[in-house]
Amino acid sequence: MAFWKRLTIERLAAIVLFLLLFAMAVRVPVDSDTWWHLRSGETIVEQRAIPRTDSFSHTRAGAEWLDHGWGAQVILYGLYELFGGTTAPGDPGAIGLTLYTAGLALAGLALVYRMCSGNAYLRAFVLALAASAAAVFWSPRPQMFSFVLSAAVLYLLHLYKRRQIDRLWLIPPLMALWVNLHGGFAIGFILLLGTLAGEVIANLVDRDAPDVIAWPRLRKLALITLLALAAVALNPYGVRMLAYPFQTVGIGVLQDFIQEWGSPDFHQIETWPFAALLLAVLAAAALSTRRMDWSDLVLVTGTALMSLMAGRNIALFAVVAAPVLTRHADHWLTEQGWQLQPTREVRGPLLLLNWLLLAVIGAGVLVKVVAVLNTDTVRDAQEMLLPVEVGMLLDDSPPPGLMFNSYNWGGYLMFAAPDVPVYVDGRTDLYDDEFLRDYLDIAFVHEGWRERLDEQQIGFVVIEAESTLAMMLRQEPGWQETRLDAGRSSVFVRRESGS
16 A cells, blocks of 8 residues: 555554654753864864863863763764854854754654553553653753663563563673763663562562562573673773763762752642643553562662652653553553544545644654744744853953853853963762862852962963852952843953052
């Protein structure tokens, strides 16, 4: 049958779903960390070498730096360059950054969709809910590869456990790839070890339950996990990368002051899809007479706890929870006799209507994407949320001396004014806990902040105009302020003695 005649309602639902998800994933790149990743990617491409020491700050210059996202940074910079990135706000490179984010988001969601149960309507609803929860953390950063690869590892485990298809040999190469793309490779081991723990429990207390991985096959999964652990050493920094996740989690400032590392604030509307997904899983498991699989229980509760402790883990919870929710919801709906099966074959006027509906939705998505990626829209958003004028000033004629800058702006300034070393930026693994707490003492004007600026020979300060430090510096006779970015940014330059 010709392709145009095979557009069933089920296929239409899937196509429409992913068109809408693509529209959801298309957004203006304004994440402050995107820019230091671009700068690093540019440096790697130009120097044809992976960095081992810091060359972007004056506070950590020459210190050892494990650039865990170097591979993703090269890809990100390559896409930015491919679409004509010029470093100017609103430049066409934003298209490459957006396609990077949207493409990886859809790739991960496609794998989740394949793990889901039930008819097209149930899968579409649950996937849309999971995407809404995860989308808060979608941005042009290496972490997007962790989103895709976590879904890939879980999908391989799904095939092995539920469909008796053995593709486990792919996991070690995936882990070797992952460790060269993002430091979130530890997620792969969370999924592997969580599955192993769940299956060990199942074999001990519930071996007759459906889909339990028997001991011989479980031993193979354990062996693959060990091989995956060995594969992690295949990176420019060797076995030292194994300690990276623990070092990062051990930085207390992350949980105390950085939003994505803190517990989700359920007073904020963007966290509600996560709350809805969590409650939906609990409700479906309670209503369905199907017992929750031990592996599902370990992974769902484990990733839920991780998400409640650090919001950045919500995307992982969405990947894990969506298939579990559909399995129990589908079972409950079947028990109630409420299954609605999509029409398998569509002919005549209904087929034409399907194509017309698809064309209308596709056109709507295209209009939305074009509107979001319009040069003026991108420039306005970046000028609103980033210190664009400050970046131009520093790139053209920076004040004398060393810079103290806002943590939130360090990554962007590193990109917009590459010749001006930053004080701090989003590379929290480089700036250890002690350093970051010293930074916060200055930023929040704790005792001794003036002396620290003097001791570190800070010549100028770039900070949010309404920040505590800005308000205090306005009262200091030794500093002169310039307001930029429609008054949102302040540059304080140290006055010369006697002036």
